Amino acid sequence: MSTVRERSVPPGAAGRGTLWPYLLIAPAVLGMLYLLLYPLARAVLISFQDFRLRQLILGDADFVGLRNYRTLLGDPEFWEVVRRTFVFMAVGVVAIMVLSTLVALMTERLGRAARTVVLSSLVLVWAVPVVAATTVFQWLFHSEFGIVNETLTGLGFESYEGYPWFAHGGAAFGIVVVLIVWQSVPFAAITLYSALVTVPAELYESARMDGAGAARVFRSVTFPLIRPIFMLVLSLEVIWTFKAFVQIWVMTRGGPGEATTILPVYAVQTALAGQRYDLGSAASMLTVLLMSGVLVLYFRQLFRQEGEQP
Amino acid sequence: MSTPRPRPPVRRALRRLPLNAAAALTVVVCLFPVYWMVTTAFKPSTDIQSYDPRLVPGAWTLEHFRKAVGADGFALFWRNSLLVTLSAVLLALLVALGAAYAVARMRWRGRRQFMLAVFVAQMAPWESLIIPIYIISRDTGMLDRLPTLTLIYFMITLPFTVVVLRGFIAGIPPELEEAAQVDGCTRAGAFRRVAFPLLAPGLMATSLFGFITAWNEFTYANFLIIKQQDSRTLPVWLSSFQSTFGTDWGATMAAATLFALPALVIFLALQRHVTAGLASGGVKG
Numbered sequence: 001m002s003t004v005r006e007r008s009v010p011p012g013a014a015g016r017g018t019l020w021p022y023l024l025i026a027p028a029v030l031g032m033l034y035l036l037l038y039p040l041a042r043a044v045l046i047s048f049q050d051f052r053l054r055q056l057i058l059g060d061a062d063f064v065g066l067r068n069y070r071t072l073l074g075d076p077e078f079w080e081v082v083r084r085t086f087v088f089m090a091v092g093v094v095a096i097m098v099l100s101t102l103v104a105l106m107t108e109r110l111g112r113a114a115r116t117v118v119l120s121s122l123v124l125v126w127a128v129p130v131v132a133a134t135t136v137f138q139w140l141f142h143s144e145f146g147i148v149n150e151t152l153t154g155l156g157f158e159s160y161e162g163y164p165w166f167a168h169g170g171a172a173f174g175i176v177v178v179l180i181v182w183q184s185v186p187f188a189a190i191t192l193y194s195a196l197v198t199v200p201a202e203l204y205e206s207a208r209m210d211g212a213g214a215a216r217v218f219r220s221v222t223f224p225l226i227r228p229i230f231m232l233v234l235s236l237e238v239i240w241t242f243k244a245f246v247q248i249w250v251m252t253r254g255g256p257g258e259a260t261t262i263l264p265v266y267a268v269q270t271a272l273a274g275q276r277y278d279l280g281s282a283a284s285m286l287t288v289l290l291m292s293g294v295l296v297l298y299f300r301q302l303f304r305q306e307g308e309q310p
Numbered sequence: 311m312s313t314p315r316p317r318p319p320v321r322r323a324l325r326r327l328p329l330n331a332a333a334a335l336t337v338v339v340c341l342f343p344v345y346w347m348v349t350t351a352f353k354p355s356t357d358i359q360s361y362d363p364r365l366v367p368g369a370w371t372l373e374h375f376r377k378a379v380g381a382d383g384f385a386l387f388w389r390n391s392l393l394v395t396l397s398a399v400l401l402a403l404l405v406a407l408g409a410a411y412a413v414a415r416m417r418w419r420g421r422r423q424f425m426l427a428v429f430v431a432q433m434a435p436w437e438s439l440i441i442p443i444y445i446i447s448r449d450t451g452m453l454d455r456l457p458t459l460t461l462i463y464f465m466i467t468l469p470f471t472v473v474v475l476r477g478f479i480a481g482i483p484p485e486l487e488e489a490a491q492v493d494g495c496t497r498a499g500a501f502r503r504v505a506f507p508l509l510a511p512g513l514m515a516t517s518l519f520g521f522i523t524a525w526n527e528f529t530y531a532n533f534l535i536i537k538q539q540d541s542r543t544l545p546v547w548l549s550s551f552q553s554t555f556g557t558d559w560g561a562t563m564a565a566a567t568l569f570a571l572p573a574l575v576i577f578l579a580l581q582r583h584v585t586a587g588l589a590s591g592g593v594k595g
Contacts (some may be wrong), residue, residue: 024412025424027405028468032431035465040434042442056445106332114333120578121340127577128344129526131545132566136347139559147346150363182343245437246528250549264437272533277441284438291435 047281068282085262092241100188126186134250141165169259195229263287351564374564391544398463399520410475432469454538467520478512
């Protein structure tokens with residue numbers, strides 16, 4: 001292996017004019033084309049067709065133009081789902097960002113040992129698989145044997161004796177939000193923490209010498225410096241909360257009634273339970289459109305960062 | 311004791327008290343659900359179905375674990391999950407390594423566009439693609455088969471892997487490889503001997519994320535594996551546990567523990583790489 005090769009003079013301009021880069025990205029490009037773009041195109045197609053169980057089996061779908069979209073947009077129930085999705089996202093994301101910023105700031109100020117303990121427990125939560133966590137939360141909030149009801153009753157809230165959390169819309173909604181927040185804070189907090197660590201200590205010192213209080217230091221020194229990463233985490237959390245599906249599907253199936261039905265759940269329910277694959281696809285596409293509003297923000301952020309790098 | 315200033319250390323401890331209390335609260339909130347899952351799994355059924363739950367189990371039993379492991383198909387689903395997860399992660403690493411190298415080390419037309427496509431793919435609406443993927447799999451005879459899941463998990467993890475590995479490769483000074491090339495290595499040889507060992511933490515971090523994603527994945531496993539029960543994976547198995555066992559929460563929690571365990575162990579073991587990986591690759595885009 002260590003024989004001298006004659007032709008191995010390093011190429012001057014790295015890879016320019018050769019096929020190598022294209023060969024190296026070919027598998028990734030092929031994968032994206034076949035496994036991502038092609039299904040996406042099919043989804044768009046289905047959303048413009050009359051596509052129900054019959055068409056699924058026989059495959060002779062007719063195009064119906066915008067009919068599916070008209071049906072959805074004219075359905076007050078759909079708008080209720082949209083409204084609920086945004087409430088769910090807003091509540092969840094605000095809680096996630098506030099809590100994880102606080103946890104990150106706290107972690108930075110802790111001593112070595114305490115910091116390791118906090119970071120380890122965050123990582124641990126992060127690693128708990130979604131389905132496992134969802135099952136555990138069902139158990140925590142179990143009406144009869146759940147530790148939450150037991151604790152609340154023990155604290156004197158007698159009305160929580162045997163309280164059926166999953167039978168009340170508001171309570172079920174609350175539990176789903178709590179679960180999502182509990183699962184999302186670790187990633188956000190650890191990422192923000194790793195951003196905080198990069199802020200030079202001298203900046204804090206000079207700010208404090210100028211007589212700035214803790215809140216002022218955060219607003220004028222810390223936040224502007226971690227802003228890019230904060231925005232990135234924010235966008236990611238918006239997207240992830242928007243797409244929350246497994247937790248809700250496993251825990252409540254969107255119920256009770258429709259209390260926890262957000263857009264992705266609605267799309268799957270419409271498609272699979274109602275066998276309206278066309279309406280389901282249209283709902284998915286509308287979800288994507290709504291989300292792309294957020295994506296625009298994300299890309300703005302991304303390119304601003306790219307621009308900063310040499 | 312009579313020194314004039316015993317206060318500063320005390321005052322400092324007092325000042326740190328709220329901070330440490332907050333830290334303790336964070337740890338408790340984080341860990342309690344996990345703790346409750348594990349201890350429930352070890353409690354005898356009579357203690358689980360008690361109106362007076364105890365924080366520390368009074369008696370321990372392995373009965374629930376026996377039940378979970380003895381449940382239909384446990385070993386098979388475990389094997390399926392492992393097989394699908396590992397092959398998806400390996401495939402993603404292999405494909406992403408090439409692409410990340412091309413992006414980080416070479417200049418070529420379309421480089422920016424490729425990265426843009428990767429970023430877009432990272433935000434792909436996977437839940438929206440279930441119906442077409444179902445149809446495509448059915449039409450190509452891939453429904454109810456594990457390779458289908460492998461390919462999908464590969465695609466779900468690929469963009470992230472490319473982004474993070476690109477960050478890592480860009481972080482290694484190209485001069486190191488150039489020096490090796492001057493010493494007679496080929497370009498590939500220089501990469502393999504010089505850059506690859508330095509990439510180890512990055513590879514570990516990304517494969518960890520891939521592992522968690524694939525190990526976790528529920529939606530596709532639930533909707534694409536329908537008739538072939540033998541091809542089911544652990545998340546689906548776990549979600550079906552409650553209906554199978556009615557209200558057997560002990561067995562359910564034992565199953566959840568067994569399912570979460572590999573992820574927890576690997577994550578904790580590699581946690582430093584995870585944070586390093588995030589700091590250097592993922593968040594910088």
